[in-house]
Amino acid sequence: GxxxxxVAGARPQLEKLAAAEPADRVLTRRTLWAWRLEAQLDxxxxxxxxxxxxxxxxxxAEKLTQGGTATDAELGDCALAELTAGEISAxxxxxxxxxxxxxxxxxxxxxxxxxxxxxxLLDPAARAAALLGRADEARALVGRLNQLGYVPIEPxxxxxxxxxxxx
Numbered sequence: 001g002x003x004x005x006x007v008a009g010a011r012p013q014l015e016k017l018a019a020a021e022p023a024d025r026v027l028t029r030r031t032l033w034a035w036r037l038e039a040q041l042d043x044x045x046x047x048x049x050x051x052x053x054x055x056x057x058x059x060x061a062e063k064l065t066q067g068g069t070a071t072d073a074e075l076g077d078c079a080l081a082e083l084t085a086g087e088i089s090a091x092x093x094x095x096x097x098x099x100x101x102x103x104x105x106x107x108x109x110x111x112x113x114x115x116x117x118x119x120x121l122l123d124p125a126a127r128a129a130a131l132l133g134r135a136d137e138a139r140a141l142v143g144r145l146n147q148l149g150y151v152p153i154e155p156x157x158x159x160x161x162x163x164x165x166x167x
Contacts, residue, residue: 004041007034025064029077032060036081043088051092054085058101065108072112076120079105083127102131113141119150130157 011034018027039053061078064070070078086101106128112121126141138160145152 003037004045007038007041010034011038025074028060028064029074032057032064032077032081035060036077036084039084039088043091050088054081054088057081058085058104061108072116072118073120075108075112076118076124079108079121079124079128082108083124083131086131099132102128106132117144117148119145119148123150123152126160127157130160133159135159 011031014027014031014034018024018031021027035053035057039050039057042048042050042053058081061081064074065078082101082105086098086105089095089101090098105124109121109125109128112118113125116122122141122145126138126145129135129138129141138157142156142160
């Protein structure tokens with residue numbers, strides 16, 4: 001619908017800007033967002049381009065994480081791109097590719113997790129842990145986010161939803 005039309009109009013423009021300014025990390029990040037959103041929209045509506053869009057987002061994630069200079073916000077976005085790619089692979093029946101993407105997301109975030117209070121790292125880390133079957137780790141991360149008063153935009157995977165009756 002309207003969201004897909006907006007993304008379809010904005011993404012090519014972002015790509016042109018990013019191509020003209022390849023060192024501009026903000027443009028690269030915004031283009032990653034657009035590809036990831038396009039992948040999610042295509043997957044949700046059964047469009048064939050979901051895998052290609054997710055792959056484009058993960059390529060931009062690789063670019064942002066090269067050299068170890070990525071900010072926490074950039075790492076969080078890169079991890080979300082990997083999670084999206086994995087979810088699309090899982091939906092297509094490719095469990096191996098899905099697991100690789102989810103592990104990549106987890107690996108990107110792991111060095112920055114100890115002691116962080118940054119939701120941009122903790123949220124995708126919790127999702128990655130849940131998707132990789134590490135429910136206890138995922139619940140612990142969600143617990144840290146809850147202590148910060150964080151409310152996710154997207155619901156938590158069923159595997160890690162905390163029982164509201166338990167503190």
